[in-house]
Amino acid sequence: MIIIFGLIVLLAAVIVGLTGVLSNSGDGHALTDGFAVFGYHVTGSTGTLFLYGIVVGAVGLIGLGLLLAGARRTSRRGRIARHDLTESRRETADAYQDRDRLAEQRNMVAADPDTAHASPHGVDRGHRPAGGRDWRHPFGHRTTGSPTTHDVAR
Template sequence: MIIVLGLILLVVAAVVAVAGIFSNTGSGHAVGNAFAVFGHHMTGSTGTLFLFGIIVGAVGMLGLGMLLASARRGAVARRGLRHSRRETAAVSKRRDEVVEQRDTARARAASAADDRDGLAQERDALAEQRDDLARQRDDLAEERDELAGRQGGAGEQTAGTRVAPMPTDYGDSVPRHGHRRPHLLGGRAAGRR
């Protein structure tokens, strides 16, 4: 709508300019000696003066148009700069969030690695304890076998193969503390302490 209105105004101005120039030509419309621009006296008809006015007006409008276009470009550039700064701030904020998430993930990974290393050390310590206990068990089994070999002679019996109660050195069949049988390895009755 504004373009159509501007085009109509331009056509009307052109018609008025042409009519003003051609209707004021000739010797009957001469410019007097009183008209001067920057010390230069204008001679000719009033139509010529009107043509010079149109040229000066067109140059003025061209300058004004350039000024407004420059201001418009400046406003667009400032708007683009503000938009760019907002985008940069958003990207910077997002980058900071990603860096923070990465640092948190690294800290968690380091903590998990420390926990894993601690558990591995604990596992190794428990394995060493297990191996020590197994050696102690084997040593005790060897001692038991040696003691059983010394005491039993050729007729060696173990708790798993025995079918009758083991003989005791005690003549008393009722042991102390309410137990009915003597301790398997020590030969004495096991009691509560």
């Protein structure tokens, strides 16, 4: 819908521009005083001057479009970089936690070799604590929303 609206506006602008250029040509619409822009002397009719204005406006619009496209690209790259930085910090924090957990486990094993089969949180992996909970399932291991007799027996 926006594309159709944009095409209609563009077509209207082209029609108005052509009408302005063609209706302001001839001897009746001659510029009374010539002027210079960047060393180029402009002479002719008001229609020619209007045509130059259209060209300058189109070039300005292209420049603005390039500027906005570059800003959008820079913004997108910045957003991606911030997301990657957040992800990297999260991974680094996880790695530090794993390192600390492994160091703690190694210290526990070095202090008491009989607890080598225990998990890093001090729970024996071979046996579940009372209530059916361990460090992996703090609310108990349930596969369905309602407790069954098998879950209660654990």
